[in-house]
Amino acid sequence: MHDFIKREYRGANGFTLVEVLISMTLGLFLLAMLLSVFSANIKSYELSRGVSYMQSNARFAIDKLQRSLRMAGYQGCSNQATAPVEILSTNAPTDSYRSTRLFVATVGPSNWIPSFPHGYTPSTGVGAPVPGSEAILIQYASSERGALTSDMATTTSPIVISDSNQLELEDTDLALISNCSSATLFTVDSVTNSSDTTSIRSVERLPFAFTVRAQADESAPASGTVETTVHRFHSEIYFVGDTGRTNRSGDATRALYVQTWPYDNSNPPVELVEGVDQMQITVSMTGMNSSQFLSPGDAGFDSRESQSVRFGILMASIERYGESDQDKTFRVGGIDMRAEGSVGADPDAPSYLSDGRIRRAYSTLVKIRNNFNDR
Numbered sequence: 001m002h003d004f005i006k007r008e009y010r011g012a013n014g015f016t017l018v019e020v021l022i023s024m025t026l027g028l029f030l031l032a033m034l035l036s037v038f039s040a041n042i043k044s045y046e047l048s049r050g051v052s053y054m055q056s057n058a059r060f061a062i063d064k065l066q067r068s069l070r071m072a073g074y075q076g077c078s079n080q081a082t083a084p085v086e087i088l089s090t091n092a093p094t095d096s097y098r099s100t101r102l103f104v105a106t107v108g109p110s111n112w113i114p115s116f117p118h119g120y121t122p123s124t125g126v127g128a129p130v131p132g133s134e135a136i137l138i139q140y141a142s143s144e145r146g147a148l149t150s151d152m153a154t155t156t157s158p159i160v161i162s163d164s165n166q167l168e169l170e171d172t173d174l175a176l177i178s179n180c181s182s183a184t185l186f187t188v189d190s191v192t193n194s195s196d197t198t199s200i201r202s203v204e205r206l207p208f209a210f211t212v213r214a215q216a217d218e219s220a221p222a223s224g225t226v227e228t229t230v231h232r233f234h235s236e237i238y239f240v241g242d243t244g245r246t247n248r249s250g251d252a253t254r255a256l257y258v259q260t261w262p263y264d265n266s267n268p269p270v271e272l273v274e275g276v277d278q279m280q281i282t283v284s285m286t287g288m289n290s291s292q293f294l295s296p297g298d299a300g301f302d303s304r305e306s307q308s309v310r311f312g313i314l315m316a317s318i319e320r321y322g323e324s325d326q327d328k329t330f331r332v333g334g335i336d337m338r339a340e341g342s343v344g345a346d347p348d349a350p351s352y353l354s355d356g357r358i359r360r361a362y363s364t365l366v367k368i369r370n371n372f373n374d375r
Contacts, residue, residue: 050317051358057273058315058362061256064272066366068236069309071140073101073370076178076229080370088204089174089187093119093235093261094139097185100235102368103137104281104303106296107239113297117237120263126244127257127269132350134281134296134333135239136311140370141176141183141231142167148228149197152209156202159210159230163198167232174233174261175200177210180226185233200230235261240279243271247319251355256313277316277359280333280350284308293334310334312363320356330361337361 015023075085075097085097094100095118105112107122107129116122117137122129129135146163159177169175173188187203210228241257256276259269282293285305293310294301312333330337330352339354352359 046319047321047358050319050321051360054275054315054317054358054360057275058313058360061273061276061313062362062364064256065136065238065311066364068138068140068234068238069102069311069366070369071143071234072138072368073097074140074143075176075183075370076141076145076231077180077226078178078183083180083182085176085183085185086207087185088202088206089185090204091119091187091262092174092185092233093117093263094185097139099304100137101139101370102303102306102309104134104283104296104309105136106134107131120237120259123241123259123269127241127259127271129239129241129257130254130278133240133278135237135279136281136309137235137237139233139235141178141233143231145229145231146198148210148212148230151211152206155206155209157209158192159200159202161198161200161230162196163230167198167230169198169200169232172262174235175202176231176233177206177228178231179210179228182207233261237263237269238279239269240276241269241271243274249320249355251320251353251357253318254316275315275318276313277352278314278332278337278350279311280314280335280337281309281311282334284310295335306368308365308367310363310365312361314352315360315362316352317358321358322356328359330359331363332361333363 073080080098087094087097100118103117105114109131112135144167146161146167149160149162152159169188169191171188171190174185175188176183176185184206186206189201189203192199212228213226237259239257239259240254243253243255245253247253253274254277255274256272256279257269258272260267282295283301283303283306284293285302286307287305310333312331312335314330314332314337327342328339332350335350337350337352340351342354
């Protein structure tokens with residue numbers, strides 16, 4: 001019996017050690033190939049997601065800036081050419097609406113060129129403006145308005161509008177009251193809401209008692225009489241700032257910020273969208289060829305005379321993807337931008353870091369609709 005079992009065992013076929021080793025080697029090779037394909041797919045997916053996220057953020061940033069730029073200088077029915085805004089508020093972020101309704105500056109390490117907007121001190125912590133980028137101040141009266149429902153008896157009488165507080169005005173806010181002959185910027189002292197009207201008191205004495213209807217002047221959209229309306233006043237400074245965050249490689253993450261009035265510690269800048277690495281702005285002014293644009297600091301630059309704005313943003317992916325951009329030149333808002341320290345790069349010109357992150361440039365042109373010189 002035992003001899004039979006031994007004979008059966010000796011006759012059984014099996015794998016030799018060499019065959020096992022070869023099989024294991026082939027298996028490991030195939031597994032490595034699968035892992036390589038899987039890793040490449042993961043990297044491709046992350047790359048695609050990073051680019052998509054970057055493009056989505058770029059669209060949001062450009063759309064936000066476009067909408068604000070189109071409102072720059074708006075003051076209701078009136079216009080600056082025939083009815084300059086009378087500024088009553090002593091803490092308003094402007095002493096000349098024409099000068100500050102659109103203001104562009106280059107951010108420096110300790111100062112801006114031209115100097116900081118009226119009443120503004122940049123943040124120094126999270127949201128600190130990035131030197132070398134540019135900032136833009138946009139001021140305007142809101143398109144939402146409340147029409148005066150009754151004549152003011154005196155210059156200190158309440159301003160009653162058909163609003164139900166859709167303007168969301170509160171104490172110390174700035175508001176603009178306008179008809180086609182005049183416009184006045186004042187500080188809101190108090191707001192009282194009823195079911196269909198809002199009563200507003202001004203801290204300052206208004207220049208005259210406004211009436212429901214005012215005689216239209218030549219700039220009015222139609223002859224006869226026009227409404228007197230109240231608008232919320234907006235003052236917004238857009239800039240590229242440091243978020244205080246870093247990616248997995250320790251690279252700083254930047255974002256587009258907006259600082260709204262009041263410019264104080266109680267109202268810090270708000271991060272709008274991350275991934276904005278640089279912003280460059282050039283302006284075409286009245287009397288210039290429509291294809292000629294100037295940057296802040298250029299001879300003849302005067303944002304008061306702006307008729308169109310060309311702005312661009314350089315987006316950067318949050319993480320590194322190993323993309324070599326050392327020799328790339330990006331056209332950002334009409335300005336050529338090269339990697340910092342690259343051969344032939346101007347050390348005083350705007351630049352970007354070559355750190356393996358994906359970068360793409362996006363630019364657009366916006367005509368200033370409320371151009372005082374077009375009236």
